[in-house]
Amino acid sequence: MFVTYLRRELAGRRKQTAIVAIGMALAIALVIIVNAVSSGVQLAQSTVLASVYGVGTDITVSQTPAAPTEGEAGAGGPQNFDFGADDGATTDGTTTVSQARLSVDRGTTAFDSAALGTVSGIDNVSAAAATLSLSNTTFDGALPERSTTDTGSAPTGGDAAAGGTPPSGGPDGAGGSSFSVDSFTVLGLDPADEAVGPLSAVSLTDGRSLESTDVGTNVAVLDASYATTAEVVVGDTIAIAGTDFTVVGLVTASSADAATASNVYIPLDVAQTLAGLDGQVTDIYVQAASSTDIEQIQADVEAALPDTTVKTQADLASSVSGSLSSASDLVKNLGLWLSLIVLAAAFLIAILFTISGVTRRTREFGTLKAIGWSNGRIVRQVAGESLIQGLIGGVVGIAVGLVGILVINLVAPTLTAGAAATEAGAMGGPGGGGGGFGQAAAETATSDIVLQVPVTLSVILIAVGLAVLGGLLAGAIGGWRASRLSPSEALRSIA
Amino acid sequence: MYELTNVTKKYDQGKRSVTALNNVTLSIPDGQMVAIQGPTGGGKSTLLQMLGALDRPTGGTVQLGASDLSKLGQGPLGEIRAREIGFVFQGFNLIPTLTAQENVETALAPLGVSTADRTSRAAAALASVGLGERGSHLPAELSGGQQQRVAIARALVKEPAVLLADEPTGNLDEQTRDEIMELLEGLWRDRGLTLIVVTHDSAVAKRAQRRLLIKQGVVREIS
Numbered sequence: 001m002f003v004t005y006l007r008r009e010l011a012g013r014r015k016q017t018a019i020v021a022i023g024m025a026l027a028i029a030l031v032i033i034v035n036a037v038s039s040g041v042q043l044a045q046s047t048v049l050a051s052v053y054g055v056g057t058d059i060t061v062s063q064t065p066a067a068p069t070e071g072e073a074g075a076g077g078p079q080n081f082d083f084g085a086d087d088g089a090t091t092d093g094t095t096t097v098s099q100a101r102l103s104v105d106r107g108t109t110a111f112d113s114a115a116l117g118t119v120s121g122i123d124n125v126s127a128a129a130a131t132l133s134l135s136n137t138t139f140d141g142a143l144p145e146r147s148t149t150d151t152g153s154a155p156t157g158g159d160a161a162a163g164g165t166p167p168s169g170g171p172d173g174a175g176g177s178s179f180s181v182d183s184f185t186v187l188g189l190d191p192a193d194e195a196v197g198p199l200s201a202v203s204l205t206d207g208r209s210l211e212s213t214d215v216g217t218n219v220a221v222l223d224a225s226y227a228t229t230a231e232v233v234v235g236d237t238i239a240i241a242g243t244d245f246t247v248v249g250l251v252t253a254s255s256a257d258a259a260t261a262s263n264v265y266i267p268l269d270v271a272q273t274l275a276g277l278d279g280q281v282t283d284i285y286v287q288a289a290s291s292t293d294i295e296q297i298q299a300d301v302e303a304a305l306p307d308t309t310v311k312t313q314a315d316l317a318s319s320v321s322g323s324l325s326s327a328s329d330l331v332k333n334l335g336l337w338l339s340l341i342v343l344a345a346a347f348l349i350a351i352l353f354t355i356s357g358v359t360r361r362t363r364e365f366g367t368l369k370a371i372g373w374s375n376g377r378i379v380r381q382v383a384g385e386s387l388i389q390g391l392i393g394g395v396v397g398i399a400v401g402l403v404g405i406l407v408i409n410l411v412a413p414t415l416t417a418g419a420a421a422t423e424a425g426a427m428g429g430p431g432g433g434g435g436g437f438g439q440a441a442a443e444t445a446t447s448d449i450v451l452q453v454p455v456t457l458s459v460i461l462i463a464v465g466l467a468v469l470g471g472l473l474a475g476a477i478g479g480w481r482a483s484r485l486s487p488s489e490a491l492r493s494i495a
Numbered sequence: 496m497y498e499l500t501n502v503t504k505k506y507d508q509g510k511r512s513v514t515a516l517n518n519v520t521l522s523i524p525d526g527q528m529v530a531i532q533g534p535t536g537g538g539k540s541t542l543l544q545m546l547g548a549l550d551r552p553t554g555g556t557v558q559l560g561a562s563d564l565s566k567l568g569q570g571p572l573g574e575i576r577a578r579e580i581g582f583v584f585q586g587f588n589l590i591p592t593l594t595a596q597e598n599v600e601t602a603l604a605p606l607g608v609s610t611a612d613r614t615s616r617a618a619a620a621l622a623s624v625g626l627g628e629r630g631s632h633l634p635a636e637l638s639g640g641q642q643q644r645v646a647i648a649r650a651l652v653k654e655p656a657v658l659l660a661d662e663p664t665g666n667l668d669e670q671t672r673d674e675i676m677e678l679l680e681g682l683w684r685d686r687g688l689t690l691i692v693v694t695h696d697s698a699v700a701k702r703a704q705r706r707l708l709i710k711q712g713v714v715r716e717i718s
Binding site: 366371 | 576584604
């Protein structure tokens, strides 16, 4: 009788069933889509971060910047290129000068590499790797040859009017000068560290990666995108701080849409020597044994190395900028609240319609009570009808949600993302080569990430759970109303 | 069968209290056909609700066989209604989304009867009221008289000791009224049940063995 009555009631009151089911379906579809998009955005953020910091990096350690003491140049401070009077080569009245400098990025501070040992010794640290994040800046200039008899005094107005010696030499032959500045990022790392760090999230596209036997040798691996723009291939040489390095390999980020952490990768000891930073590093990448250990490890590192800045993945995620970051905020704030509001509205609609239905069926329920139906039987009937309406809404909602996810994946919106060095030492600047003089450290490498929205079983189960909850809630409230009907009052209502 | 002793029923309507039944003392033996007449608002329906265990009196006792209906809770009253009492209403009160067969089966649902037994008994009850061929029809597809027959089948399918009919012909034309009353009388005679009919129609009341008049909550016999 229960199933027959339920089936007939839902079929007989199609409009009410449809309205309740549609309301529930919309809410559940929205919850599914918002949850799935949120997962997709988090995945994209992880991809961006992984391309920069490597797969498995749970924590980064860097030095908190300090103001330079009096008389001491600040780390990564203004760079001077000084030339002596006899520097450069002179040909045909033009003196060409060139100087290259390898230094830490502005706002980054190098610290003792002994910190790596300290970090590695902390409980539940499964791997740690140190890197030295640098910028190679090359200054080239061509200026007119300076005559040894030239006092350097400016001609007076009368002299000029009287036809003094016109300027000559220089790249334009008329006494002009030309200067250029080029820079690219260089990351020194231990070739033996493969489990964690920037190179753990790259794919080799040509040649080979750095190997443990490369310690002390002038070999380099390039980011494939940078190599293309610099017209460098495996086997070529590249000058870093005036020293030639042989390019042995090209790498690209594991995600096709992201950039790697640096333009050039060289052995750590060589980087330290060239930059005059022996025994120094700028970042330590840490992998925890388990995600539950991250918080404790962070605390332990901060206690052991009080002058450092220790950041976890969650902190790093906030560094992701661009439209990906905007999408993340949108999903978290608007998406979440919209889902909750629509869900609450759907539940309210279901409850109100159920109560309205019970009120309309006062005589019906009064009659059933009069012929011997118990309160429990009537409550079960009402609850059953609401539950089925909720489940119908749930099934439709899941279908609509899955279609929505499919549409998003077919559209495959492209979001821009960048991991910026928002704080000193927070992270190595990713691939910001080509920037202006002293600007490499502030560059944010942007990459395009195609948003892919995953379908997870947990989201489907949550949707089903919400549908059941909505149905039960409406049924419980409606059933309570029905149980309070007195059969005599119910029958009197027909008079 | 029924023993009512000093039964009083009062309803609160705001600040006023309305007395629907005023010290009613009444005895109805097994197998009797009783008609209860009276003007609108006189207490007919209230008396029927006391007899039908639909409500409890404010004062006095209502004895149905061995059960004191005035002292039982809603649960036990419901069980008595399920087993002992059949109802026929003026407005038929059929479930609109259920077929005639299914409407009759609703009376057997609380009794824990098996599905097969329920189906066969409901079909037999419909046949006994002349609607054996109409089991699959919805109430909206039946005439008023046919709907009331279905309601009678629903009331009798559980073989109650008492059949209470509240204005059973109130919504029917004269011819149909007579048909329904013929049916009720026939069933009453055949089954020996106690039939109590509330009506304002004298033509219906005259068919009863005994006639009672209730006016302003007071019951008296009509010869």
